[in-house]
Amino acid sequence: MSLGALFSGCRRIENIDKQKPVIALSIPGAFPRNCDTLYFGEPFDFIALFTDNVELGSLRAYSIDIHHNFDHHSHSTEQLSACSFDAAKQAKNAFLMIQDFSLASGLKEIRVQESVFIPSGNALGLFDEGDYHFFVSLTDKEGWSAKKGLSIKMMHRPKKP
Amino acid sequence: MLFVSVSMFCAFLPAQALYRLSGRVLNSDAQALAGAVIALPSEGRYAGSDAQGLFSIDGLAKGVYPLQISLFGYAPLLDTLRIEGDLSYEARLSVLALSLQEVVVTDHYDELRKKKESLSIETLNADYLRQHRSGSLMKTLDRLPGVSSIDIGAGLSKPVIRGLAFNRVAVVENNIKHEAQEWGADHGLEIDQYAVDRVEVIKGPASLMYGSDAIGGVVDMKSESPPQDKTLGGSLELSAKSNNDFIGAFAALYARKNSFFANLRASLLNYGDYKVPTDSVDIYSYRAPLHERRLRNTAGKEHNLHLSFGVMGELFQSRFYVSSTNARAGFFANAHGLEPRNVDTRLHDASNRDIQDPRQNVSHLKLINTSHYRLGSMKFESNLGFQRNFRQEWSPYVSHGYMPALFPDSLSFPADLERQFDKTVVSGSLKFFYDDAEKLSIRLGLSGDYQKNRIDGRGFIIPAYRQVGFGTYGFAKYSLSENSLIQVGLRYDFSRIATRAYQDWFPSPVNTDGLTELRYLQRAQAIDRSFSNLSWSLGYNLNRERWSFKGNAGKSFRVPIAKELAANGVNYHHFSYEVGDAALSPEISYQLDGGVDYASKNLAIGLSPFLNYFSNYIYLNPTAEHDRQYGNGNQVYRYEQSRVLRYGGEMHAHYQLFKHLQLGIIAEYVYSEQLSGAKKGFTLPFSPPLSAIFNVKYRRAELACFEQFYFTLDLRMTAAQTLVVPPEEPTAAYQVVDVGLGGNLNWMKQKISFMLQLQNLFDKKYFNHTSYYRLINVPEPGRNLVLSISLPFAGKMK
Structure with missing residues (x-):
C-alpha cells in the first residue's frame, strides 16, 4: 500500500476529459421516443438534446441506425418496460438505414433537429412493417461514446378511403 | 475448532507407524551444500537443505521410495530408499553444467533461481498450483505480485503482466511458444491447467530469450520431469466447484524402464452457467434480468489429452509431447460481445448446463520435441514444434451493417458461423550452453517460426496471413566475485508478414457522384512488410548473505500483428469499427528493473520496482468519428502509436510469527500514461488498479492423521481504478476473502491428497477492472466452494 502512496506523489496533475457525452431522448418535443411509430414514405424529424462536459465531437459525431427486430434481438437501452411486440417473424424486405451526421465544432450542448426521409420501398417492393430498432450513438471530441x-x-400509413 | 474437527475425522482412519528420513547434502569436498532439494517424487514430498546441509522429511510409512536430490549447478542424485525405521542419509553431489530441465522445483530452488536472474521472476510448483487452483491457469497466477488476468467469465482468461497483455505477453509451453489468436479480448488461453507442473513468470521485457511477443513478460510452463528408473505410477484427481456446478476428472499415468519413459494425462471438465451475486445486469442502461442469478449461457466443457514419451540417457535426452486441448464454451447470451441482446430466455433458462449460441469451439493440437546432448561443460539443445489452433465463434445470424436480412444460401460458410480462425505454426530453436562451473556461462540461440492463418465466417476482423520470423541471440553471465554476477545479452530479429486482401460477401451502397450503387467492399488490402530489430539487455546481481540486489536495463521490441496492420471492419463484439495502419512500426520498449530481497529465518521481504518507456506503443484509439464509408454507423477506432511511460512495482513480505503460522503481504501497483498522441494524458486500457493480498497461513507437517496440513486465508484489497481511457468506466474498490485448507492422509496404504477452497467467502458483489465483461457491468463470480481430491499411486518395475 505504501508503494501506491510513494508513486501517487509523483503522479502528474491530470487535465483530461473523463466524462461521456449525454444523449437525452426525453426532453420536451424529443422524437422518436420508445414505442413510437415511424411511417414509410415520409420524413420525420429526429429531435434530441446532446450535451458534453468539454466538447462534443464534430465530423460524423453521431449516427442513427434503424434495423429490424423481427427476431426480437432488441438492444432497447432506453426503457425498461418493453413495448408490445408483434409476433416474431422472418424478414422479407426489411428496412435498413445507417447514417452518420456531423455537428458544428466547439459545441458543448445542442438540440439537434434533423429531418430524415424514409423511403417506402426498394426494387424488391415495399419494406416490411413491424418491430424495428432505432439506435443512436454519439461521441465527444475525446472519443467517449454514448x-x-x-x-x-x-x-x-393506411391509405385514406 | 478446526483442529477438533480435523482430529475427529482422523478417528476413522487406521493407525500406521511413520518414520523419519534425515541427512546431509555435501559437495565432493565434503562441504555442506545449502538449498539442495531432497525429493521423494512418488510421495510428492520435498525438503530443502539448510546452511549446514541438513534436511529431514517426516511422516513416511514403511516402504520403498525413489529419492532425488538436486541443486542448481550440480548433477542430480538418484537413489532408492527402503524405509523400515528412521533413516539417516548422506548425499554427495558433483558439479554439473547449467541445466534447468532436470532440477526439481521447490521453493528453495526458486530462491536460487531468483538470485541468478536479473529480471524479476516468480516460479510456482505443482503444489502451489493445486492449492490455489481457480477457473483457469491464468486466474490461478493472478495471485502473484505483478500478475493479473483478463477474464471472460469463469473459465477463460489470459495473462496480464504489470498491466500488459494480449500479444505483449508470450506464453511458452515445453520450450515452444504457444500460438493462437492472442489479440482477442474474449479469447481464453488454450492451456490445460491440469497438465502444468511448473510455471515461471518473467515480469518485464524478455524479448531477448523469447522473441517479439515477450515485450511485457513471459509465462513459461513446464511439464513434469521424467520419472525415476523402473517406476510406474500415476494419480487420479476429482474436482468440483459449487459456483458453476463444475466437475472435473483428471488422470495421469507414468512409467519408466531404463532409458525409456512415458507419461499420459487426460482431463475432462464440464461446468454450468456461473453465478453472480446480482439479480440483473445493466448493459448500457438496458437491464437484463438473470435467472437464478446465473450468467446465461456461460456453461462449457473441455477435454484434453497429453502424451509425452522419450529416452533419457546420461548425456542425451529426447522427449516428445503430443497434446490436444478441446474446449466449447458459451458466451453470456444477453450480451454477445458487448452488444446487448434480447434473448430467448425459455431456451437459455431451461438448463444451466447446455451450451447454446453464442459460443466458441476451440481446439489446439501440439506436437513438440525437445532434445539435448551434453558434452563436458557444453550442452546442445533443440526444440521443434507444430501447432494447429482452430477456433470457431458461433452466433445466430443477425444482419448488421448492410448484411442482407435473409442470409443467402450460396455462401461457403453457414449463416451462424460468425468468425473462424485456422492457424498452423511450425517453430523451433537451437541452443548452445556452455558453463565453466566457476565464472562464465554462455548461451547462444537460433530460433525461427512460420505461421499461416486462415479465416472464415460472416464477420471480418483480421485478414488471413502468413508470417515468418527468425532470431538469433547470445547471452553471457560472468561472476565478478563469489557474490556478484553480471549478465549481457544481444539479439537480432527479422520477420516478414504478408496479409491477404479481403472483400465483403455482401454488397453495400456506395455513393459516388450522387449515384448510389451496390458494391462488394474491399475491407483489407494485401500487405507485405518486413521488420528487423536489435534488442539488448544488461544486468547485475549482488547477493550478500541475507540481502540480494538486482538491476537490469534492456531494450525489447514487438512486431505489429495482422490485426494492427490490416483490421478494417466492424468488431461486432464491441460496437466499434476498427481500422489498422499498414505503416505501423515495431514497438520499442526500454525498461529498468530493480529488486531488493531480504531473507532471514523468520522474515522475507522483497521489493521490485520498474520503469518502462515505449517510444511507440500501438494503441487502438477510439476517435470522435462514426464510420460512413462502409455504412455501419459505428464509432471508428484506429490503431495509432504513442509514447508511453509506465512505472510501478511489486512488494511482498512474509513473516513467520510462530512455528506453524506465517503472515504475508503481496502488493502490486502500475501507473501508465500516454505522453503523446490523441490520448495524451490518458492511461492504457485494462490498467490493473493498486492491489494487495494479506495472507495468513497455518502449516503443520503432521496434524492428527494429516500430513502437510495447511490452512490459508487471503484478504484481497483492491483500490478503485479511476484512471481510465475511453470506453472504460472507473471501477470501485473492493475487498474479497478467500480461505482454503488441505493436506494428505493415508487410508490403508493409499495416500489421499485433498484441497478445499472457499472463494469469495462473503459472496461479495464486485467488479474487476480487467474483466472483459466489466464494460457491461457484469460482476465477478459469487461464492465458490472448490473441492479437489487426488489419489496418487506408485509401484516398482522389475
Missing part, C-alpha cells in the same frame, strides 16, 4: 437504443414500430 449509446441509446429505442424499440419502435415502422408502418405504412
Whole structure:
C-alpha cells in the first residue's frame, strides 16, 4: 500500500476529459421516443438534446441506425418496460438505414433537429412493417461514446378511403 | 475448532507407524551444500537443505521410495530408499553444467533461481498450483505480485503482466511458444491447467530469450520431469466447484524402464452457467434480468489429452509431447460481445448446463520435441514444434451493417458461423550452453517460426496471413566475485508478414457522384512488410548473505500483428469499427528493473520496482468519428502509436510469527500514461488498479492423521481504478476473502491428497477492472466452494 502512496506523489496533475457525452431522448418535443411509430414514405424529424462536459465531437459525431427486430434481438437501452411486440417473424424486405451526421465544432450542448426521409420501398417492393430498432450513438471530441437504443414500430400509413 | 474437527475425522482412519528420513547434502569436498532439494517424487514430498546441509522429511510409512536430490549447478542424485525405521542419509553431489530441465522445483530452488536472474521472476510448483487452483491457469497466477488476468467469465482468461497483455505477453509451453489468436479480448488461453507442473513468470521485457511477443513478460510452463528408473505410477484427481456446478476428472499415468519413459494425462471438465451475486445486469442502461442469478449461457466443457514419451540417457535426452486441448464454451447470451441482446430466455433458462449460441469451439493440437546432448561443460539443445489452433465463434445470424436480412444460401460458410480462425505454426530453436562451473556461462540461440492463418465466417476482423520470423541471440553471465554476477545479452530479429486482401460477401451502397450503387467492399488490402530489430539487455546481481540486489536495463521490441496492420471492419463484439495502419512500426520498449530481497529465518521481504518507456506503443484509439464509408454507423477506432511511460512495482513480505503460522503481504501497483498522441494524458486500457493480498497461513507437517496440513486465508484489497481511457468506466474498490485448507492422509496404504477452497467467502458483489465483461457491468463470480481430491499411486518395475 505504501508503494501506491510513494508513486501517487509523483503522479502528474491530470487535465483530461473523463466524462461521456449525454444523449437525452426525453426532453420536451424529443422524437422518436420508445414505442413510437415511424411511417414509410415520409420524413420525420429526429429531435434530441446532446450535451458534453468539454466538447462534443464534430465530423460524423453521431449516427442513427434503424434495423429490424423481427427476431426480437432488441438492444432497447432506453426503457425498461418493453413495448408490445408483434409476433416474431422472418424478414422479407426489411428496412435498413445507417447514417452518420456531423455537428458544428466547439459545441458543448445542442438540440439537434434533423429531418430524415424514409423511403417506402426498394426494387424488391415495399419494406416490411413491424418491430424495428432505432439506435443512436454519439461521441465527444475525446472519443467517449454514448449509446441509446429505442424499440419502435415502422408502418405504412393506411391509405385514406 | 478446526483442529477438533480435523482430529475427529482422523478417528476413522487406521493407525500406521511413520518414520523419519534425515541427512546431509555435501559437495565432493565434503562441504555442506545449502538449498539442495531432497525429493521423494512418488510421495510428492520435498525438503530443502539448510546452511549446514541438513534436511529431514517426516511422516513416511514403511516402504520403498525413489529419492532425488538436486541443486542448481550440480548433477542430480538418484537413489532408492527402503524405509523400515528412521533413516539417516548422506548425499554427495558433483558439479554439473547449467541445466534447468532436470532440477526439481521447490521453493528453495526458486530462491536460487531468483538470485541468478536479473529480471524479476516468480516460479510456482505443482503444489502451489493445486492449492490455489481457480477457473483457469491464468486466474490461478493472478495471485502473484505483478500478475493479473483478463477474464471472460469463469473459465477463460489470459495473462496480464504489470498491466500488459494480449500479444505483449508470450506464453511458452515445453520450450515452444504457444500460438493462437492472442489479440482477442474474449479469447481464453488454450492451456490445460491440469497438465502444468511448473510455471515461471518473467515480469518485464524478455524479448531477448523469447522473441517479439515477450515485450511485457513471459509465462513459461513446464511439464513434469521424467520419472525415476523402473517406476510406474500415476494419480487420479476429482474436482468440483459449487459456483458453476463444475466437475472435473483428471488422470495421469507414468512409467519408466531404463532409458525409456512415458507419461499420459487426460482431463475432462464440464461446468454450468456461473453465478453472480446480482439479480440483473445493466448493459448500457438496458437491464437484463438473470435467472437464478446465473450468467446465461456461460456453461462449457473441455477435454484434453497429453502424451509425452522419450529416452533419457546420461548425456542425451529426447522427449516428445503430443497434446490436444478441446474446449466449447458459451458466451453470456444477453450480451454477445458487448452488444446487448434480447434473448430467448425459455431456451437459455431451461438448463444451466447446455451450451447454446453464442459460443466458441476451440481446439489446439501440439506436437513438440525437445532434445539435448551434453558434452563436458557444453550442452546442445533443440526444440521443434507444430501447432494447429482452430477456433470457431458461433452466433445466430443477425444482419448488421448492410448484411442482407435473409442470409443467402450460396455462401461457403453457414449463416451462424460468425468468425473462424485456422492457424498452423511450425517453430523451433537451437541452443548452445556452455558453463565453466566457476565464472562464465554462455548461451547462444537460433530460433525461427512460420505461421499461416486462415479465416472464415460472416464477420471480418483480421485478414488471413502468413508470417515468418527468425532470431538469433547470445547471452553471457560472468561472476565478478563469489557474490556478484553480471549478465549481457544481444539479439537480432527479422520477420516478414504478408496479409491477404479481403472483400465483403455482401454488397453495400456506395455513393459516388450522387449515384448510389451496390458494391462488394474491399475491407483489407494485401500487405507485405518486413521488420528487423536489435534488442539488448544488461544486468547485475549482488547477493550478500541475507540481502540480494538486482538491476537490469534492456531494450525489447514487438512486431505489429495482422490485426494492427490490416483490421478494417466492424468488431461486432464491441460496437466499434476498427481500422489498422499498414505503416505501423515495431514497438520499442526500454525498461529498468530493480529488486531488493531480504531473507532471514523468520522474515522475507522483497521489493521490485520498474520503469518502462515505449517510444511507440500501438494503441487502438477510439476517435470522435462514426464510420460512413462502409455504412455501419459505428464509432471508428484506429490503431495509432504513442509514447508511453509506465512505472510501478511489486512488494511482498512474509513473516513467520510462530512455528506453524506465517503472515504475508503481496502488493502490486502500475501507473501508465500516454505522453503523446490523441490520448495524451490518458492511461492504457485494462490498467490493473493498486492491489494487495494479506495472507495468513497455518502449516503443520503432521496434524492428527494429516500430513502437510495447511490452512490459508487471503484478504484481497483492491483500490478503485479511476484512471481510465475511453470506453472504460472507473471501477470501485473492493475487498474479497478467500480461505482454503488441505493436506494428505493415508487410508490403508493409499495416500489421499485433498484441497478445499472457499472463494469469495462473503459472496461479495464486485467488479474487476480487467474483466472483459466489466464494460457491461457484469460482476465477478459469487461464492465458490472448490473441492479437489487426488489419489496418487506408485509401484516398482522389475
